[in-house]
Amino acid sequence: MTRPVSALAAVIAAAGLLAAWELAAWLAGIDGFPPASRALAQIPRILTDGEALLDIAASVQRMAVGFVLGVAAAVPIGLTMGRSRHVAAFFNPLLMMIYPVPKAALMPIIMLWLGVGDASKTLVIFLGVTLPVIYHSYQGSRAVEQKMLWSAAAMGMGGLSRLVRIVLPAALPEILVGCRTGLVLALITMVTSEMIARQAGLGNILFNALDMAQYDTVYAMIVIVGVLGFVLDAAFERLRARLVAWAAPSHAIIAGTT
Amino acid sequence: MIAIEAVSKTFETEKRRRLPALCDISLAVAAGEFVSILGPSGCGKSTLLYIVGGFVAPSAGAVTVNGQRVTGPSPDRGPVFQEFALFPWKTVLGNVMYGLQRQGVARQQALARARELIAMVHLAGYENLYPKELSGGMKQRVAIARTLAYRPSILLMDEPFGALDAHTRTRLQNDLLDIWERDRKTVLFVTHSVEEAVFLSDRVVTMTRAPGRLKQIIAIDLPRPRSRAALLLDRRFQDYVVGIERLMDSADSGAPA
Ligand SMILES: Nc1ncnc2c1ncn2[C@@H]1O[C@H](COP(=O)(O)OP(=O)(O)OP(=O)(O)O)[C@@H](O)[C@H]1O
Ligand SMILES: [Mg+2]
Numbered sequence: 037m038t039r040p041v042s043a044l045a046a047v048i049a050a051a052g053l054l055a056a057w058e059l060a061a062w063l064a065g066i067d068g069f070p071p072a073s074r075a076l077a078q079i080p081r082i083l084t085d086g087e088a089l090l091d092i093a094a095s096v097q098r099m100a101v102g103f104v105l106g107v108a109a110a111v112p113i114g115l116t117m118g119r120s121r122h123v124a125a126f127f128n129p130l131l132m133m134i135y136p137v138p139k140a141a142l143m144p145i146i147m148l149w150l151g152v153g154d155a156s157k158t159l160v161i162f163l164g165v166t167l168p169v170i171y172h173s174y175q176g177s178r179a180v181e182q183k184m185l186w187s188a189a190a191m192g193m194g195g196l197s198r199l200v201r202i203v204l205p206a207a208l209p210e211i212l213v214g215c216r217t218g219l220v221l222a223l224i225t226m227v228t229s230e231m232i233a234r235q236a237g238l239g240n241i242l243f244n245a246l247d248m249a250q251y252d253t254v255y256a257m258i259v260i261v262g263v264l265g266f267v268l269d270a271a272f273e274r275l276r277a278r279l280v281a282w283a284a285p286s287h288a289i290i291a292g293t294t
Numbered sequence: 295m296i297a298i299e300a301v302s303k304t305f306e307t308e309k310r311r312r313l314p315a316l317c318d319i320s321l322a323v324a325a326g327e328f329v330s331i332l333g334p335s336g337c338g339k340s341t342l343l344y345i346v347g348g349f350v351a352p353s354a355g356a357v358t359v360n361g362q363r364v365t366g367p368s369p370d371r372g373p374v375f376q377e378f379a380l381f382p383w384k385t386v387l388g389n390v391m392y393g394l395q396r397q398g399v400a401r402q403q404a405l406a407r408a409r410e411l412i413a414m415v416h417l418a419g420y421e422n423l424y425p426k427e428l429s430g431g432m433k434q435r436v437a438i439a440r441t442l443a444y445r446p447s448i449l450l451m452d453e454p455f456g457a458l459d460a461h462t463r464t465r466l467q468n469d470l471l472d473i474w475e476r477d478r479k480t481v482l483f484v485t486h487s488v489e490e491a492v493f494l495s496d497r498v499v500t501m502t503r504a505p506g507r508l509k510q511i512i513a514i515d516l517p518r519p520r521s522r523a524a525l526l527l528d529r530r531f532q533d534y535v536v537g538i539e540r541l542m543d544s545a546d547s548g549a550p551a
Binding site for chain 1: 369383
């Protein structure tokens with residue numbers, strides 16, 4: 037029975053947030069802070085506007101490409117780091133240096149190389165995704181039980197084969213934790229990259245509206261981004277639960293708690 | 295045949311302390327022989343098995359199998375680890391089939407062989423469960439079946455029946471002896487049970503406390519095929535068990551090496 041309960045909790049939380057927003061906006065009474073009712077009223081208009089939809093679709097597409105490429109690059113690096121001290125020693129200082137840099141802050145530099153188009157934005161998203169995925173793949177790979185690898189070696193499997201067929205699945209639960217963080221970061225870098233390189237996309241609508249003092253639209257866009265993040269995260273969580281069902285501890289044993 | 299020649303192993307710990315685990319072990323195991331290793335906890339039994347398996351390199355000495363020096367693992371030497379080390383993302387069936395598939399055995403054949411082995415370790419009906427859904431004893435039986443599946447001629451078994459209840463343990467001991475009578479695999483078998491060692495083995499090797507050295511090798515001169523019921527009443531069996539238990543006690547009370 038966990039699903040209806042948590043769904044109900046989510047609805048209550050959302051309703052509470054909207055009510056607080058509405059009330060605060062009425063009390064504040066400033067232009068830059070429209071009440072929820074006015075902002076939400078803009079959402080149907082945005083979502084039926086063909087051009088806006090194309091912008092949003094383009095953003096989501098860039099985000100998907102950046103995410104997939106990021107994961108594809110990060111997982112092999114993380115897994116190899118976890119199995120080889122030398123590889124780890126090579127990448128670790130590099131990653132520690134990149135880690136505290138806000139990826140979107142690199143946007144102006146990247147734009148010098150790649151222009152204001154898709155390539156720059158996708159690269160920034162890619163950078164945002166890779167770090168958490170590398171980190172979690174690394175941790176997952178390090179934790180793979182030695183005897184499992186030995187069992188595979190005794191079956192005649194070589195190093196590369198073990199990395200792909202043993203380390204990868206064994207570390208998958210941890211890798212997916214990294215991917216979940218990566219997905220959220222992809223969304224964040226997507227929006228910020230479009231804030232800096234205004235040209236097209238969801239961020240473009242948001243920040244243009246801000247420039248033109250259309251605050252209802254600004255807040256409506258923020259809500260759309262929030263809902264998008266929520267939906268993506270929930271979808272990913274369902275996928276994750278399916279992929280690593282073998283790893284989850286079996287609950288649902290005590291009657292009445294499920 | 296396995297020749298362990300003057301093997302020693304010293305571990306380097308994190309703080310660069312040297313930890314001697316095995317000291318000058320020499321032992322020859324004939325092809326088709328069943329040899330058990332007994333010794334106090336921490337004396338290096340697992341380490342010795344890993345060295346024979348080629349998973350760990352000795353600090354000194356060498357292991358040869360049929361004249362070939364061991365430099366790494368090979369499907370000819372099948373380990374059954376104390377920790378089972380099953381693949382958690384594979385079902386029971388998937389685990390048992392895994393080695394065969396990696397060696398390119400056709401799926402149908404691998405499936406048939408896996409089912410046969412699963413039945414042999416009394417797990418028929420559990421084929422589609424994942425390791426997390428199994429008890430400790432069931433995991434251990436899957437691990438045994440997984441290793442037997444790819445037909446190693448040498449079995450390196452590290453307390454394979456340690457987590458089993460007495461009844462299953464007896465049953466599997468009998469099954470192991472049946473397999474052994476049939477295929478005459480060479481078996482190196484670590485256990486803490488003196489009875490088990492005497493019941494199964496041609497020879498029992500006892501080790502001292504850490505750092506482990508060979509203490510005494512006892513040839514078990516009991517007729518085969520062996521039946522547990524008959525042996526328990528056999529005076530010679532009882533003498534072996536009591537004698538080895540005494541020997542082990544003296545190892546434990548001796549001064550640290
Ligand atoms: N990787 C390692 N690094 C450092 N020391 C180790 C390592 N592996 C084993 N040892 C040490 O070597 C000694 C022998 O360990 P081993 O696991 O071989 O004992 P064992 O006889 O199998 O014990 P048990 O009966 O409890 O399984 C122990 O003192 C252990 O602390
Ligand atoms: Mg051990």
